[in-house]
Amino acid sequence: MLKDIKIAIIGCGNLGTSIVNGLLEQADFQPQNLHVTKRNPENLLYLQDKGVRVHSDNLIAAQEADLVILGVKPYNVSAILREIKPALDPNKQVIISLATGITLDEMYTVLDPQTTVFRAMPNIAADIQESVTCICGRNQSESSEEKVKQLFNSIGFSITIDEGLMEAATILGACGIAYVLRFMRAMIQGGIQIGFDAKTASKIVNQTVKGAAELMIQKQIHPEEAIDKVTTPKGCTIVGLNEMEHQGFSAAMVRGILVSFEKIEKK
Numbered sequence: 371m372l373k374d375i376k377i378a379i380i381g382c383g384n385l386g387t388s389i390v391n392g393l394l395e396q397a398d399f400q401p402q403n404l405h406v407t408k409r410n411p412e413n414l415l416y417l418q419d420k421g422v423r424v425h426s427d428n429l430i431a432a433q434e435a436d437l438v439i440l441g442v443k444p445y446n447v448s449a450i451l452r453e454i455k456p457a458l459d460p461n462k463q464v465i466i467s468l469a470t471g472i473t474l475d476e477m478y479t480v481l482d483p484q485t486t487v488f489r490a491m492p493n494i495a496a497d498i499q500e501s502v503t504c505i506c507g508r509n510q511s512e513s514s515e516e517k518v519k520q521l522f523n524s525i526g527f528s529i530t531i532d533e534g535l536m537e538a539a540t541i542l543g544a545c546g547i548a549y550v551l552r553f554m555r556a557m558i559q560g561g562i563q564i565g566f567d568a569k570t571a572s573k574i575v576n577q578t579v580k581g582a583a584e585l586m587i588q589k590q591i592h593p594e595e596a597i598d599k600v601t602t603p604k605g606c607t608i609v610g611l612n613e614m615e616h617q618g619f620s621a622a623m624v625r626g627i628l629v630s631f632e633k634i635e636k637k
């Protein structure tokens with residue numbers, strides 16, 4: 371049960387805060403079971419009113435937790451692992467790193483080889499329990515994996531993947547939300563140019579994107595199958611879509627994904 375799991379989020383920044391917000395909405399989540407840390411935790415102090423333990427002592431947070439989530443930037447992971455290592459018992463804590471591009475092998479250069487370590491890649495929709503989180507782990511027992519999945523399923527849903535796909539998962543799921551948001555911004559800009567005020571254009575675009583996503587999720591079809599239902603022959607949709615392709619829409623998306631991917635691979 372989520373209510374029995376003690377969690378530490380070490381380095382609670384943008385992603386960490388989204389996870390906290392998602393967890394706090396769970397009826398069976400006990401805020402007093404959650405430690406969040408940051409070097410200067412002032413802007414997290416509001417979480418104390420909700421029962422969360424907010425401070426900057428990574429060692430204490432790690433000591434009391436079952437699941438220790440590392441929300442720091444990739445270049446801080448090794449130093450944090452060295453700092454909390456004295457508090458870690460391989461039979462107790464499970465480490466979960468959110469850091470982009472830091473492999474399990476790299477973490478084991480600091481950690482006891484018996485430690486259970488996961489990499490997890492959620493996105494900021496954790497805030498409203500709509501994240502997809504790709505996870506992979508090493509040394510996990512059935513119960514430790516169960517706990518990790520329970521955590522990430524509570525803020526959306528999780529998919530277990532091979533570690534070799536973790537960088538691809540980062541691009542498609544974690545960066546992916548930014549790509550979709552940029553697409554939405556462009557659509558809103560177009561909407562304003564054809565007559566709507568920004569607020570109304572946003573409302574229409576938000577619901578249109580939500581409807582498209584739900585349609586794919588619920589009907590489990592390929593997008594093009596649904597597109598075929600919209601494109602009236604000689605109509606206005608197909609001319610717009612074809613113009614977008616002439617301007618490089620799909621190519622730009624694929625190229626962007628590749629360049630983002632190459633950036634992680636080059637680290």
Ligand SMILES: NC(=O)C1=CN([C@@H]2O[C@H](COP(=O)(O)OP(=O)(O)OC[C@H]3O[C@@H](n4cnc5c(N)ncnc54)[C@H](O)[C@@H]3O)[C@@H](O)[C@H]2O)C=CC1
Nearest residue numbers: 381382383384385386408409441442443444468469470544
């Ligand atoms: N922002 C996102 O949407 C996603 C981020 N990630 C990964 O998650 C990690 C965090 O990303 P963000 O939340 O965007 O970064 P962020 O910079 O907002 O958060 C990192 C936090 O760690 C804190 N920190 C730094 N050193 C610390 C220390 N010694 N002790 C305690 N706290 C310390 C910082 O004060 C900051 O609040 C990164 O490794 C990133 O690659 C992964 C998926 C999505």
Ligand SMILES: O=C(O)[C@@H]1CCC=N1
Nearest residue numbers: 470540541544545546
């Ligand atoms: O931009 C980044 O590097 C991180 C990884 C995924 C989302 N933000």
